[in-house]
Amino acid sequence: MTARLVMKLTVAAVRRETDEVMHLELRHPRRPQLPPPSPGAHVDVHLPDGRIRQYSLCGDPDDAGAYRIAIKREAPGRGASRWLHAHVEAGMAIGVSAPRNNFPLAAGAARHVFVAGGIGVTPFVPMAQAALRRGESVTLHYCARSEATAPLLGAVRSIEGLALHTWFGDTVPRVRFDAAALPPPEPGMHLYCCGPARLIDAVRDATAHWPDAQRHFEVFQPTLDEHFKPEPFDVTVASTGQTLRVPADRSALAVLREHGLSLPSSCELGVCGACECGYRDGVVIHRDVVLGPAARQDRMMLCVSRARGGVTLDL
Numbered sequence: 001m002t003a004r005l006v007m008k009l010t011v012a013a014v015r016r017e018t019d020e021v022m023h024l025e026l027r028h029p030r031r032p033q034l035p036p037p038s039p040g041a042h043v044d045v046h047l048p049d050g051r052i053r054q055y056s057l058c059g060d061p062d063d064a065g066a067y068r069i070a071i072k073r074e075a076p077g078r079g080a081s082r083w084l085h086a087h088v089e090a091g092m093a094i095g096v097s098a099p100r101n102n103f104p105l106a107a108g109a110a111r112h113v114f115v116a117g118g119i120g121v122t123p124f125v126p127m128a129q130a131a132l133r134r135g136e137s138v139t140l141h142y143c144a145r146s147e148a149t150a151p152l153l154g155a156v157r158s159i160e161g162l163a164l165h166t167w168f169g170d171t172v173p174r175v176r177f178d179a180a181a182l183p184p185p186e187p188g189m190h191l192y193c194c195g196p197a198r199l200i201d202a203v204r205d206a207t208a209h210w211p212d213a214q215r216h217f218e219v220f221q222p223t224l225d226e227h228f229k230p231e232p233f234d235v236t237v238a239s240t241g242q243t244l245r246v247p248a249d250r251s252a253l254a255v256l257r258e259h260g261l262s263l264p265s266s267c268e269l270g271v272c273g274a275c276e277c278g279y280r281d282g283v284v285i286h287r288d289v290v291l292g293p294a295a296r297q298d299r300m301m302l303c304v305s306r307a308r309g310g311v312t313l314d315l
């Protein structure tokens, strides 16, 4: 695991996308190029009070001169988006990480079907551009309360070759997006969904018969399970053989750091992927929203995931 680069970027432009969504353009104060993003990547935005939030990049994937993000002001959220809406203005400096991609385009795909809900459209703008430039076909189902509240609508409408289907809740007569009407899986076809939990659950349920490797979900909300009762477990560091006890009220990440291991992290909520670590044996209780079923066979997030009994880590 390597620590993630955090840069002080300048807010080069602020644009109001809708009443609830603002669009930021972030540039390095001296360097013309930023670490290049891959389509579907997100950055961590560091607030002055130490909070860190993840935002998908929504700019052209071939433009490494600036990062572009869209931030929705979440009314009941954890407060960070409200702070950003109230305080961010052109010219200010803000801490931004190098991009990380937990939601990449599938390699070798011939056809991509995207399902977006509201602000969940952001990663699909660069993903659609990149896939179309590679000659792959792209369909986007874009759901929003209304045309006026749909962020980046102009950007998606301007993507040449994109098969765009909009589903606005205020259309008369109302026509709802029906996840059950998604096409059946075919070889080379990949489905991606990003949006509110209700939409993601509906798409997950409707595509339960799809091979897991052909379904991809981007979630920035931590798993909430009030019935989960954490138990103590042991972590063994493979390189040294040292075994450490993780108490029920602490994370493996915290215990390992306390014993001198320098490990990266960011959200510490299981949503960003910064603390991902390989493991060799043990039964892991995965509590993140980043890793898919295949990755969970030998990777875990040290900030939230636990184990039954013990686990040996590739450290």
Ligand code: FES
Pocket (backbone or CB within 6 Å): 264, 265, 266, 267, 268, 269, 270, 271, 272, 273, 274, 275, 276, 288, 301, 302, 303, 304
């Ligand atoms: S620090 Fe973000 S997933 Fe662990």
